[in-house]
Every structure is written in structure tokens, then in C-alpha cells.
Amino acid sequence: MHVSRRDEVEGFxxxxxxxxxxxxxDAEDLTGDEGFAEVAAGLIARHWGGAATAPTGDLDRLxxxxxxxxxxxxxxxxxxxxxxxxxxxxxxxxCPLPVSAGFVAARLFAEHVGLATAIGDGGVRVATALPGxxxxxxxxxxxxxxxxxxxxxxxPPGGGPMxxxxxxxxxxxxxxxxxxxxxxxxxxALAYLELSAAEADRAVTVLRLGWxxxxxxxxxxxxxxxxxxARVRTRAxxxxxxxxxxRQRADRMELGAGDLLIADAVRxxxxxxxxxxxxxxxxxxxxxxxxxxxxxxxHHEPAVAGCSDEHETPWLFxxxxxxxxxxxxxxxxxxxxxxxxxxxxPSGDTAAGPAAHGTGVRTPTLPDPWLGPDGExxxxxxxxxxxxxxxxxxxxxxxxxEGAPDTGSGSERGTEPKREPGSEEAELESESExxxxxxRQTGSESGSEATNAAAYASGSATPSLLSASQDPAxxxxxxxxxxxxxxxxxxxxxxxASASGVSDSAAGAFGRGAFVRSGFGxxxxxxxxxxxxxxxxxxxxxxxxxxxxxxxALGWSGADGGGGVTAAxxxxxxxxxxxxxxxxxxxxxxxxxxxxxIARYGSARQRARLLPALREGTxxxxxxxxxxxxxxxxxxxxxxAVRTGAGERDDWILTGARIWTAxxxxxxxxxxxxxxxxxxxxxxxxxxxxxxPTDAPGVLLRPHRSPAGERGCIVLLDEVRVSDSARIGTVGxxxxxxxxxxxxxxxxxGDVAATLHRRLTDLIGLLRAGxxxxxxxxxxxxxxxxxxxxxxxxxxxxxxxxxxAAVPAPGGRxxxxxxxASAARVLGAELxxxxxxxxxxxxxxxxxxxxxxxxxxxxxxxxPELWPAPHYTPAGDTDDLHHDLLAHSLGLxxxx
Numbered sequence: 001m002h003v004s005r006r007d008e009v010e011g012f013x014x015x016x017x018x019x020x021x022x023x024x025x026d027a028e029d030l031t032g033d034e035g036f037a038e039v040a041a042g043l044i045a046r047h048w049g050g051a052a053t054a055p056t057g058d059l060d061r062l063x064x065x066x067x068x069x070x071x072x073x074x075x076x077x078x079x080x081x082x083x084x085x086x087x088x089x090x091x092x093x094x095c096p097l098p099v100s101a102g103f104v105a106a107r108l109f110a111e112h113v114g115l116a117t118a119i120g121d122g123g124v125r126v127a128t129a130l131p132g133x134x135x136x137x138x139x140x141x142x143x144x145x146x147x148x149x150x151x152x153x154x155x156p157p158g159g160g161p162m163x164x165x166x167x168x169x170x171x172x173x174x175x176x177x178x179x180x181x182x183x184x185x186x187x188x189a190l191a192y193l194e195l196s197a198a199e200a201d202r203a204v205t206v207l208r209l210g211w212x213x214x215x216x217x218x219x220x221x222x223x224x225x226x227x228x229x230a231r232v233r234t235r236a237x238x239x240x241x242x243x244x245x246x247r248q249r250a251d252r253m254e255l256g257a258g259d260l261l262i263a264d265a266v267r268x269x270x271x272x273x274x275x276x277x278x279x280x281x282x283x284x285x286x287x288x289x290x291x292x293x294x295x296x297x298x299h300h301e302p303a304v305a306g307c308s309d310e311h312e313t314p315w316l317f318x319x320x321x322x323x324x325x326x327x328x329x330x331x332x333x334x335x336x337x338x339x340x341x342x343x344x345x346p347s348g349d350t351a352a353g354p355a356a357h358g359t360g361v362r363t364p365t366l367p368d369p370w371l372g373p374d375g376e377x378x379x380x381x382x383x384x385x386x387x388x389x390x391x392x393x394x395x396x397x398x399x400x401x402e403g404a405p406d407t408g409s410g411s412e413r414g415t416e417p418k419r420e421p422g423s424e425e426a427e428l429e430s431e432s433e434x435x436x437x438x439x440r441q442t443g444s445e446s447g448s449e450a451t452n453a454a455a456y457a458s459g460s461a462t463p464s465l466l467s468a469s470q471d472p473a474x475x476x477x478x479x480x481x482x483x484x485x486x487x488x489x490x491x492x493x494x495x496x497a498s499a500s501g502v503s504d505s506a507a508g509a510f511g512r513g514a515f516v517r518s519g520f521g522x523x524x525x526x527x528x529x530x531x532x533x534x535x536x537x538x539x540x541x542x543x544x545x546x547x548x549x550x551x552x553a554l555g556w557s558g559a560d561g562g563g564g565v566t567a568a569x570x571x572x573x574x575x576x577x578x579x580x581x582x583x584x585x586x587x588x589x590x591x592x593x594x595x596x597x598i599a600r601y602g603s604a605r606q607r608a609r610l611l612p613a614l615r616e617g618t619x620x621x622x623x624x625x626x627x628x629x630x631x632x633x634x635x636x637x638x639x640x641a642v643r644t645g646a647g648e649r650d651d652w653i654l655t656g657a658r659i660w661t662a663x664x665x666x667x668x669x670x671x672x673x674x675x676x677x678x679x680x681x682x683x684x685x686x687x688x689x690x691x692x693p694t695d696a697p698g699v700l701l702r703p704h705r706s707p708a709g710e711r712g713c714i715v716l717l718d719e720v721r722v723s724d725s726a727r728i729g730t731v732g733x734x735x736x737x738x739x740x741x742x743x744x745x746x747x748x749x750g751d752v753a754a755t756l757h758r759r760l761t762d763l764i765g766l767l768r769a770g771x772x773x774x775x776x777x778x779x780x781x782x783x784x785x786x787x788x789x790x791x792x793x794x795x796x797x798x799x800x801x802x803x804x805a806a807v808p809a810p811g812g813r814x815x816x817x818x819x820x821a822s823a824a825r826v827l828g829a830e831l832x833x834x835x836x837x838x839x840x841x842x843x844x845x846x847x848x849x850x851x852x853x854x855x856x857x858x859x860x861x862x863x864p865e866l867w868p869a870p871h872y873t874p875a876g877d878t879d880d881l882h883h884d885l886l887a888h889s890l891g892l893x894x895x896x
Contacts, residue, residue, distance in 0.1 A: 036082055040089045043069065051094035051221065051312035051319070054178045060148045062097055067122030071099055075106025076116050080206065081266045087210045091217025094312070094319040096145050096179060100210025101128040104203045105153050105164065108193055115164075115191060124190070125150040126164070128207060130181070130329045131157070144326070146170045146182030151190060155204055158333045159197040163189035177322035178315055201277065201334040208327055209265060209280045212287040215323035216258050219291040222316040223251045253823035254290040257797035260804055260820075261286050267370065275367040281337040282366070285793040288327060291320050335780060338789035341366075341764050342777050364764040366757060366796050369803040375568030382576040385549065537666060539583040543617040546584045551577075552591035553615040555747070560599040560607075561615055570747050571806040578754035585751075586666060587617030592747060594621050594671060597740035601729040606691075622667035624692070624715065625738065626660045639717060641674035641688055643724075650724060654692065656717040664713040665703050667694050671741070672717075677732050687734035690726050697721070746806040749821055752828040753799040756835060760795050763839055764788070766857050777842065787838050791831075798828040 047065050048057040066072065074083045083103040090097050105126040106119045118124040127149035130142040143152055152165050166189075170182040195203070261283035268276035334340060341364055371379060546552065555570040556562020563569075570592070577588060591614040598610050613619040627638050639656030654674055664670060670692045677686030692699065698720035704712045729737045767777040767788070778784035805821035839862060840847050849856035850863050 037085050037089055039069070040071075040086050041092075044089060044093045044095060048093055048095050051092070051218075051315045052310060054094040054315040054318070055309075057095060057179070059095070059097060059145060059179065062095070063125060063148055064122055066097060066099070067120065070120070072102040072106060072122060073120035074099075075103040075108075076110050076120060078107060080209075080269045084209060084213045084262060084266055087213040088217035088220070091214035091219075091319060091323070092221035094178070094218060094315040096177065096319070096322070098127050098145050098149070100207050100214075101126050101153060103210070104128075104155075104206055107206075108162070108195075108199075108203060109164070109191065112191070124164075126153050128152070128330075129154045129184075129186075130326065140171070140183040140185050142173070142181050143167070143170070143184040144177065144181055144322075145179070146184045147172075147179070149184075152184060152186055155207075155330075156195060156200060157204075157331075159195050159200045162193045162195050162200075164191045165189050176318055176325070178318040181322075197333060201332060204330055204332050205277050205280050205334070206269075208284050208330055208332060209262070211323045211326045211330075212284040213262055215291045215320050215327075216255070216262065216287045218316045218319040218323070219287075219294045220255055222313055222320075223255060223294050225313065251290075251294045252819070253801075253827055254286075255294060256819065256823055257801055257827065258283065258286045258290060260800040261793075261797060264367070264369065264800060268367065273367075277332070277334055278337055278340045279367050281332060281335075281340060282793050282796050284327060285337050285789050286797055288324060289790070289793065292324065336785070336789055337792050338777070338785040339780055341792060342767060342785070342788065364768055365761050366792060366799070369800050371572050371803065371807055372566075372568045374566050375572040375807060378565070378569040378572040379576060382573060382580075386576070386580050386582070537583070538586045538617070542582060543584050543587050546582070546587070547616045550615075551584070552588055552617050553595065553611075555592060555744075556595050556599060556611075560595070560611060562595070567747065568807040571750055571803070574747055575750050575754045578751050579758050581758065584617065586620055586663065589748065590614060590619065590621050591617065593623075593741050593744045596743065597737045598728065600740055601689075601737040603725070605725065606728070610691075619669070620663070620667040621691070622661045622664040622670045622694070622713075623741075624659050624661055624664075624670040624672035627658055637673055637675050637683075637687060639672060639674040640678075641676045641690065643676075644721075651721050652690065652724065652727070654690065654698075654717045654720040654722060656715075659715040659717070660712065661715060662710075662712045664694055664701055664715050665711055670694055670699075670715065671728075673734055673738055676734075680732075684735040686732050687738070688731050689728040689734040689737045690722055691728055692717075692720060692722055692726060746817065746821055749805055749824055750799070750802040752832060753795070753802040753824065756795050756828065756831060757799060759835060759839075760791055762858065763791070763842070763862075766862075767842065784842055787842055791835065791838055794827070794831045794834075798824055798831060801827065 043065055044062065047062045048059070071086060074080075074086075080103070083099055086099050090099065102119060102125075105124075106116050109115045109119065115124065119126055125148065127143045127145050129152045130144070141152065141154075143149065146152075146167060147170055150167060152167055154163050154165065156162055165186040167184045168187040169185045171185075173181055173183050261279070265276060265279040265283045268279045273279075335343065368379070370376070550563055551573060553560070553562035554565055554573055555567075556564070558564040574588065574592070576582075577585060595611065595614045598606060598614070602610065610619065624639070625637065627636060639654060639659060641652045641654050644651050644653060654672065656672075656674065659670075659672075661667075661670065672690045672692045673687055674690060675686055676688040680686040694701065698718040700716040700718060702714040702716070704714065706712075728734075777788055801820045801824035805817045805824055808817045843857045843862060846855050847857050847862045849860055851860035853860055856863070
């Protein structure tokens with residue numbers, strides 16, 4: 001990067017070379033943490049005031065004090081995290097101090113120590129010229145904070161000469177911003193730089209992220225003020241929060257997603273990741289979506305008082321609108337999120353090489369959320385195994401095609417045939433044994449959760465992920481223990497058999513006619529086969545291979561035969577299974593949810609019989625504590641259990657009606673919660689868990705089928721007799737094993753996010769296939785591109801929320817994972833409902849054509865995407881429950 005100095009630069013004496021030093025010691029110690037934000041907020045309050053003082057705030061004094069505390073040296077240190085934190089704090093005070101412009105200028109001129117030092121200490125105060133005006137010497141350009149700035153930075157779109165011009169004079173203009181913008185007349189340039197396209201894109205993207213962060217800070221502040229008012233104001237004799245709770249819940253979810261998106265972009269920038277720019281554009285897109293809505297809704301909360309000048313809400317309104325105007329004016333040369341996903345090479349810079357815009361040849365996938373060293377190692381190991389067995393994954397190919405085994409289907413009930421009465425498995429219900437007390441993990445067991453991430457990173461996965469006899473490099477040649485069967489039960493054709501033992505390659509999955517509701521596999525990608533009734537089930541061959549890798553018991557303690565790994569590792573495994581559409585999800589869910597509960601509360605006989613079956617994926621268990629009239633609520637348990645007499649060998653008689661479970665027709669047993677004592681004070685008391693065979697006399701299953709091919713069952717219990725050996729845990733102590741199953745909820749929470757991410761990748765692959773002079777997704781700025789951007793940012797928001805719930809950040813507040821979990825559930829369900837209609841608009845009427853129809857996008861795989869919203873929408877009262885949890889955390893009434 002060449003620096004051409006003018007005479008004026010000699011006034012800033014300094015040694016040529018790389019800039020050193022930077023922030024003052026106090027600021028440096030606090031950069032990037034809450035302490036830095038707290039100190040910055042204190043300085044802003046002292047020298048600027050609050051948002052209500054925006055019309056009269058002393059920006060000149062604040063600039064001086066900020067420079068003294070190193071705020072404008074952050075660019076030389078390349079500390080974007082601190083700069084973005086500072087922008088958000090300024091937004092909460094409706095303050096337009098251009099710290100992001102200072103960051104960019106100090107970063108670009110870092111090689112010239114004298115000029116960079118002058119920017120850092122406030123001798124050269126840099127603002128940014130807004131595009132749309134000539135900005136040449138002698139002409140005027142719009143400048144934020146121009147009345148206190150000394151120089152204007154003019155960034156050339158797409159690269160080229162960039163000048164740092166002296167402001168000769170300014171004229172105030174009437175505008176929405178407060179303090180207002182000015183029209184500046186520029187003098188000669190203090191310095192010039194020749195920027196490449198990548199450097200220009202990087203600088204503009206940093207500026208855009210700064211404006212977005214400042215708008216987010218203002219939106220957070222106005223939402224917080226409205227929330228505080230809602231807690232104390234009454235209407236019709238009730239707290240106003242009772243009427244506004246829905247809006248406040250939605251605000252909290254969307255703002256939380258924006259916070260995670262910004263943090264993800266900043267982290268990637270610090271790591272030098274090539275995908276940091278798309279992460280930044282996703283954050284910008286989210287804030288452009290939600291900040292106006294949050295601000296507008298919250299503006300009504302304080303009623304008439306909130307519209308007066310002495311209240312801070314109007315000035316925060318001005319701040320949000322002004323920053324969003326800057327975002328509209330400064331389009332990133334590399335494009336927005338949709339552009340970066342749809343264009344294989346940066347527009348207008350096809351020969352720039354791999355470093356262009358920081359992305360090079362772009363992949364059609366969103367950046368993966370960071371799962372920590374252990375989680376990332378498991379993710380990479382899973383992809384290595386899948387790539388070797390079933391073809392390229394997203395990390396190995398940029399086309400969007402992700403490998404999945406092309407399988408046939410097992411029986412309607414799952415991967416295993418129905419056991420016969422009196423078989424060895426059925427003995428568990430008939431044999432008598434003393435019931436053991438709940439077994440708790442010892443210190444040595446909990447200590448086994450420490451994982452050696454270096455072993456994964458080096459390419460040698462631990463035995464919990466790969467069999468001890470298998471090396472990752474040769475895993476693709478390992479045989480499987482069973483062969484898949486066709487829908488009719490006949491062996492697959494020789495043409496569909498692969499050398500690895502999996503039925504055929506992912507690339508051949510289209511064109512077989514039947515597809516599961518999980519959707520199309522992208523251009524050349526794969527879907528696993530559907531059963532005769534359109535419902536995808538586990539494949540015995542893939543289940544057997546996954547069991548050989550130890551995947552089903554990965555999260556169990558070592559004493560129970562598991563891998564003893566962390567939540568991040570379990571989450572990573574499940575994300576990859578969903579993303580790759582591996583047909584093992586029933587077996588994995590059963591082992592994840594019920595394995596730890598049986599290991600802790602099951603008897604010795606139950607552990608000996610059930611845990612090996614769970615590890616091998618040969619048993620399916622359905623939940624039996626939801627009712628069609630109500631979601632799970634201990635007070636609403638409608639199944640009862642009556643003991644037939646005294647003694648351990650005596651049986652229980654179970655009765656109950658309309659128990660709702662999604663997969664009882666494929667399950668071997670049902671995890672039933674029944675009330676054994678009705679004379680209790682607490683709804684959680686008097687409950688007992690039974691593991692009931694689904695083929696036991698008196699168990700009646702009434703399947704229901706949705707238009708998407710999903711199956712659910714109403715289960716009726718008509719005096720079902722089970723042995724006491726079917727009981728899990730103590731009589732009346734059923735809440736403990738039930739609560740143990742809830743531990744898996746954060747791990748399962750990412751299923752929707754992973755599935756939607758895969759759908760988006762497939763959709764982008766289809767849209768990319770039409771790229772050219774008339775791309776399917778339209779030109780930059782088109783409505784089609786906006787629709788793709790909406791799907792992308794909403795998908796990434798749900799992914800980050802689910803990740804934050806399953807893998808909480810070290811040192812984070814305890815309530816955050818619960819809030820993130822509720823937000824991920826609600827926003828994920830809403831996105832699932834919108835995905836099909838938006839995709840239909842993008843692909844056109846042909847998208848509704850089924851498999852085999854000529855001209856159907858993705859060989860007819862998109863049509864099932866129009867139906868599955870009910871599957872992802874939380875059933876019964878679950879959606880309301882998560883809204884209530886959010887409202888409770890905000891101090892609002894739970895019900896509207």
C-alpha cells in the first residue's frame with residue numbers, strides 16, 4: 001500500500017515505518033471486555049451526557065477525552081472488538097462520535113507513524129464523506145460530525161486512490177441526524193493511498209459494521225427504556241407489560257441475535273478468517289431488519305411523554321435513522337450477504353486472486369458458528385469420516401452439494417424388526433429384581449469429560465468418535481455390518497450398491513422418485529430415500545457404522561461405555577448428522593435423550609440390557625408425557641398407574657388417553673410418565689416413569705399423517721399391565737429421570753438450525769446454477785437478492801442462538817443460555833414457516849413440481865419444503881411457554 005505524502009504531513013514529525021504503541025495503558029487493559037465499555041460509558045456520560053442531551057452535547061470535548069483514552073488508536077492496534085464495543089456505547093447515548101472512521105483511517109495509515117499518531121491523539125480528526133456528492137476540492141460533501149472534524153476520508157468504491165482531505169469550511173444542513181450533518185468544502189489532500197479492491201472492501205465493511213453496532217446500541221437503549229416503563233405503568237388496572245409483553249419478547253430475541261452476529265463477525269476479523277466479511281454483512285442485515293422495528297415499537301411505550309424533547313426516545317430515534325441512512329449510502333464493494341453467497345467470484349474483480357475481498361472464490365454456505373476447540377475438532381472429524389464414506393462435504397466443495405448416503409428404508413417402525421413376546425428383549429418387563437437407588441456420577445466420571453482436542457486436530461480421532469481399530473485415513477474402506485433393504489424388503493440392486501457397503505453415492509440420490517421432507521440435496525447433492533409412506537427412517541447399515549464409531553454414546557460417561565465428551569462435542573456431532581442428512585437421527589436421539597437417564601436411574605438389569613442396545617442403535621424409545629390438549633405439564637399428566645398388590649413382583653395397571661408422541665409407531669418402547677399418587681401438594685410429586693413396550697396388550701396407536709409426510713400418534717392405554725421391572729427410578733420420584741432427559745434439550749435444539757442451514761445451502765446451489773448474464777436470483781439490489789439475504793441472516797441468527805444455548809460462552813451470565821434457547825426455538829419455527837414461501841418466490845412456479853416432473857428445480861426436491869413448517873413449529877403450548885420464559889426474564893407478566 002503506497003503512501004504519497006503532501007507538505008502538510010511534515011508537521012506531524014515521526015519515524016517512518018510500522019506504527020507501534022497505541023492505546024494508553026488504562027484503555028489497553030480494558031479493551032474488549034465489560035470494563036472497557038463501563039469506562040467508556042462513564043466518560044460519555046460525563047462529557048456528552050445521555051441521549052436526551054444529543055442536541056447540545058459537547059462533541060468537541062468528548063473527542064478530546066476519547067483521544068486521550070486511546071479510542072482513536074484502536075485502528076493501529078487493529079482492535080476491532082474494542083472499536084465496535086465503543087460504537088455500541090455511543091449509540092446508547094445517541095452520540096455520533098465517528099470512532100469507526102478513526103479506526104479505518106488509523107489502520108490504513110498505520111505505516112506512517114506520524115500521521116497515525118496524529119489521528120490517535122486527536123490532532124487529525126477524521127470523518128467520512130457520505131457517497132453521493134462529488135467531494136472534490138472546492139466542492140461540498142456531506143459529513144457526519146463535520147463541525148468538529150478536521151479531515152475527511154474519501155473511500156473509493158472498488159479500490160483506487162483514496163484521499164484524506166482537509167476541511168476548509170462547513171455549512172449546516174437540515175437533516176434527520178442529531179447533531180446534524182454538515183456540507184463540507186474540502187481542501188487539498190493531506191495524504192493519498194492507493195487501495196486495492198480487497199482493501200477498499202475491508203475498510204467499507206468495517207465502517208458498515210460500526211454504523212450497525214451504533215444503531216444496535218441505540219435500539220437496545222430505547223428498548224430497555226420502554227421495558228422499564230412497562231414494568232411500572234398500568235393500563236386498565238393491569239401493568240402495561242401485560243399488553244406489551246409480546247412486542248418486548250420479540251424485541252429481546254431479535255436484539256440478542258444481532259448481538260451474537262456482531263460478536264461472531266468481530267471474532268472472525270480478529271482471527272483473520274476469510275469469511276469475516278460475510279459474517280459482518282449478516283450482522284449488518286440483521287440490524288437493518290430489526291433496529292427500526294424495535295425503535296418504532298418502543299417509541300410508543302412511554303406514550304405522550306416519550307415524544308417530548310426532554311425524553312431520550314426521540315433522539316435515539318434520530319440516531320437509528322441516521323446510522324441506517326449511512327448504511328444505505330455506503331454499499332460494500334464486495335456486496336451484501338446475498339451477493340457474497342450467490343457470486344462465485346467478487347463482482348468486477350474476477351482476476352483479483354484468492355484474497356479478493358477476503359473471500360476469493362466464494363462458497364455458498366454460511367460461516368459455521370465457533371464451537372470451541374473440542375467441538376471444532378469433532379466437527380472436522382465427522383466431516384472427514386463422511387467425506388471418505390459418502391462424498392464431498394461443504395468444507396471440501398464449494399458447489400453446495402453435501403454428501404449423504406443414498407439408502408433404502410427399513411420397516412415402518414424403524415431399523416429393527418418388532419420383537420416377539422417372550423424374546424430376550426421382552427424379558428426385561430417380566431423378570432423381577434430389586435430396584436436400585438439412583439446412581440450418580442462420581443468425580444472420576446465427570447472428570448472424563450475432558451477431551452484431547454489435539455488428537456482430533458492431528459487427524460487421529462479418539463475411540464469415542466472412531467473405532468479403536470480404525471484410522472481416519474482408512475475409515476472409508478471399513479465394511480458395515482448390515483446391508484440396507486429396499487422399501488419392499490428386497491435387497492438393493494447391484495447397481496445401487498457401493499464398494500463401501502452404503503447403497504449408493506450421494507450424487508445419485510435425485511431421480512429415484514421419493515424424497516423425504518428434509519428436502520432437495522442441491523445441484524448434484526443427495527437425499528436419503530423415503531419409505532413407502534413418504535417418511536424417512538434410519539438406515540440399518542449407516543446406523544451400524546455410526547455405532548461402530550461410538551457416535552450414539554458419545555455424550556455418556558466413560559463408566560457407562562460412552563465417550564464422556566463435552567456439550568460442544570455432542571452438539572457438533574448432531575449438527576453434522578442433520579447437515580449431512582445421515583439416516584441415523586432416530587437412533588441418535590434415543591441414545592442422547594434416554595441413555596444418560598437410564599444410566600443414572602435405571603436398575604442394574606435395565607442398564608445391562610438397555611445401554612448396549614442404545615449404544616448400538618438397535619432400540620427406539622418414544623416420549624410419553626405430552627397430551628394433545630396440553631404440552632407437557634406435571635399438573636396435566638393424564639396417565640395413571642395402579643399397583644396390583646404388594647411385593648416387588650407385582651404388576652402395574654396403566655390407563656391413559658390421548659397421549660401425543662411423534663414417533664411411537666417407530667418405537668420399541670414408550671417413556672411414559674404416569675401419576676401413581678394423586679394426593680400430593682406439588683404437581684411434580686407422585687409421578688413415576690415406566691418404559692412400556694409399544695406392542696404390549698392394551699397399547700393402541702392411532703397414527704396421523706401430515707401433508708408433509710410426517711407421522712404422529714395418539715396413544716391410548718387401556719389397562720396395560722407391565723411388570724415393576726419396567727419402572728425407571730423410584731415410585732413417586734419420576735420427576736428426576738424426566739428432568740434428566742431435559743438435559744439433552746440444548747443439544748437437540750440445533751436440529752432446526754442445522755436443517756434450515758442445509759436447505760439454504762441447497763437453495764443457493766440451485767440459484768447459483770442459473771448464474772450468468774441472467775442469474776436466477778437477479779442482479780445486485782434486486783428483490784430476489786433481498787429475499788436470499790433475509791433467509792441467510794435469519795438462518796444464521798437461529799444457528800448462533802442455538803449454539804449459544806448449547807455451548808455457553810465461558811464467564812457468561814447464567815440466564816443467557818435459557819434465553820438463547822427460547823429465542824432459537826421461536827425464531828427457528830417462524831423461519832421454517834417462511835422458508836417455503838420465500839423459496840417458492842425465488843424459484844418460481846416450477847418449484848411446486850414433484851419428483852420426476854420435467855423442469856422441476858432440484859429434480860423435484862423443493863416441493864416438500866413447502867410443507868414441513870408444522871414439524872418445526874413447537875407443538876401445543878410450547879411456543880407460548882418459550883414466550884413466557886422470555887417475558888419472565890424481562891420482568892413482565894407471563895401471559896398477555
